[in-house]
Amino acid sequence: MKIERFAPSPTGLLHLGHAYSALLAYNSAIRSGGKFFIRIEDIDQIRCKEIFIEQILDDLKWLGINHEKPILKQSSRFKFYKKTLQSLWDNNYLFGCDCTRKDINIASAPNEKTLYGPDGIIYPNTCLNKIRSKKMPSTALRLNLNSLDKNNFSFFDKKYGKISFTKEEAIENIGSVILARKDIGISYHLSVVLDDAFQGITNVTRGEDLLEATKIHVILQYILNLPTPVYHHHKLIRDEFGKRLAKRDDARSIKNYRESGYSREKIIKMLN
Ligand code: GLU
Numbered sequence: 001m002k003i004e005r006f007a008p009s010p011t012g013l014l015h016l017g018h019a020y021s022a023l024l025a026y027n028s029a030i031r032s033g034g035k036f037f038i039r040i041e042d043i044d045q046i047r048c049k050e051i052f053i054e055q056i057l058d059d060l061k062w063l064g065i066n067h068e069k070p071i072l073k074q075s076s077r078f079k080f081y082k083k084t085l086q087s088l089w090d091n092n093y094l095f096g097c098d099c100t101r102k103d104i105n106i107a108s109a110p111n112e113k114t115l116y117g118p119d120g121i122i123y124p125n126t127c128l129n130k131i132r133s134k135k136m137p138s139t140a141l142r143l144n145l146n147s148l149d150k151n152n153f154s155f156f157d158k159k160y161g162k163i164s165f166t167k168e169e170a171i172e173n174i175g176s177v178i179l180a181r182k183d184i185g186i187s188y189h190l191s192v193v194l195d196d197a198f199q200g201i202t203n204v205t206r207g208e209d210l211l212e213a214t215k216i217h218v219i220l221q222y223i224l225n226l227p228t229p230v231y232h233h234h235k236l237i238r239d240e241f242g243k244r245l246a247k248r249d250d251a252r253s254i255k256n257y258r259e260s261g262y263s264r265e266k267i268i269k270m271l272n
Pocket residue numbers: 007008009041192205206210
């Protein structure tokens with residue numbers, strides 16, 4: 001019995017890529033006699049809009065997707081996120097960082113080849129060895145991978161099989177990612193891990209653009225003593241030029257297809 005979820009950020013309309021992901025997760029849950037949840041990932045209260053939430057839920061219903069109730073909104077979980085950050089801080093897993101994007105670009109520039117991880121340029125660890133305050137600072141907070149007491153990690157993916165990686169590889173290829181943004185006090189990586197566990201998600205279905213990010217999530221699950229779900233990082237839906245669909249691409253939004261008279265069956269056929 002699988003417990004799956006679809007976790008949209010309501011910063012734009014649902015497009016074909018989202019529909020593919022949601023249907024894959026939904027069908028996988030239902031076929032196993034399991035449950036399917038929708039989670040609204042609205043930690044960025046400036047970019048997320050109520051109007052998109054309404055449209056997304058309406059589109060999912062139109063696609064024939066039924067879900068468990070209530071719908072979890074991440075914006076109701078800030079207190080819990082803060083508590084977890086405090087315990088990570090107390091256990092030396094975090095460091096404060098007040099670098100701007102420009103600071104990071106400048107610090108990375110002398111390297112022959114700037115390295116990119118799941119969140120863009122790999123942080124050059126400028127703030128890593130700054131003197132630590134006892135109190136958790138109100139700057140951005142980054143994960144200190146040197147504090148890990150485990151060297152080998154792995155997870156299972158339905159498409160890729162067993163994926164293994166080491167602490168050293170994570171330090172090199174992922175780096176000190178942000179777990180709390182200064183402006184909103186949390187980040188995608190930490191909230192997604194906490195909420196997948198909170199909702200008892202056993203299977204995570206999402207695009208393969210997140211495969212590297214999953215390594216961060218597996219590390220966080222270890223640190224926080226949470227179970228690691230089985231993942232399915234599926235293909236990305238692309239436009240006729242091979243470019244992956246973006247939120248801005250309103251022409252391929254489900255809303256637009258619906259308004260142009262497409263049926264649910266036609267959309268599903270387009271996704272196969
Ligand atoms: N809110 C994320 C997104 O829309 C969810 C990704 C995930 O499934 O973990 O990309």
